Amino acid sequence: GVRELIEEFEAEAARDRDSEETPEVGIVMGSDSDLDTMYGAYEALSELGFAEVTDLEDPPEARFTFETYVVSAHRTPKLMDAYASTASDRGLDVIIAGAGGKSADLPNMTASLAYPVPVIGVPVQEKSVSSVIGMPTGAPLTAVDAGKSFNAALSAVQILAREHEELRNRLVEYHEGLQGEVAAVSRDLHE
Numbered sequence: 001g002v003r004e005l006i007e008e009f010e011a012e013a014a015r016d017r018d019s020e021e022t023p024e025v026g027i028v029m030g031s032d033s034d035l036d037t038m039y040g041a042y043e044a045l046s047e048l049g050f051a052e053v054t055d056l057e058d059p060p061e062a063r064f065t066f067e068t069y070v071v072s073a074h075r076t077p078k079l080m081d082a083y084a085s086t087a088s089d090r091g092l093d094v095i096i097a098g099a100g101g102k103s104a105d106l107p108n109m110t111a112s113l114a115y116p117v118p119v120i121g122v123p124v125q126e127k128s129v130s131s132v133i134g135m136p137t138g139a140p141l142t143a144v145d146a147g148k149s150f151n152a153a154l155s156a157v158q159i160l161a162r163e164h165e166e167l168r169n170r171l172v173e174y175h176e177g178l179q180g181e182v183a184a185v186s187r188d189l190h191e
């Protein structure tokens with residue numbers, strides 16, 4: 001239940017900060033109905049060599065990892081509080097938070113509670129954009145356009161790449177591949 005999850009986050013926060021097992025990237029979303037939209041973040045992170053941690057006690061071998069949780073600002077406010085408040089002590093480096101509807105409060109509440117861990121908000125629908133990006137002065141949140149969870153993940157890796165040359169190389173490689181794909185489309189058009 002929710003209580004057990006809260007206890008897991010608190011226990012991990014009480015252990016050594018930034019232990020090897022803690023994922024670098026946390027993905028949270030307000031509902032499992034957001035999963036399809038948030039799948040882009042999963043795809044981008046997987047493409048860049050990140051593995052998903054599904055059991056905190058049994059992390060994968062990969063050097064860089066991420067975790068995914070459904071955390072609702074309105075239905076599970078205490079879980080949102082626990083997840084975001086322990087983010088820094090658990091050693092998460094960046095959080096991607098997606099929510100939809102007109103009251104898409106998860107990204108901005110997570111940003112306030114997780115501060116200074118950076119949060120990248122993903123408005124799940126167009127109508128969620130103003131709710132996600134509307135933050136008061138002093139309470140920062142970075143956001144991508146509606147549905148662009150793939151880009152949120154690339155931005156998250158850009159933040160991590162400041163400290164990890166390996167990730168910098170993977171991002172450059174990804175971008176070169178992207179340019180190659182665009183060039184191939186142009187070539188096909190002219191054949």
Ligand code: RP5
Nearest residue numbers: 030031033034099100101124
């Ligand atoms: C938001 O409400 C969620 O992020 C979701 O996008 C939206 C609708 O949730 P469901 O009613 O589909 O669970 O909090």
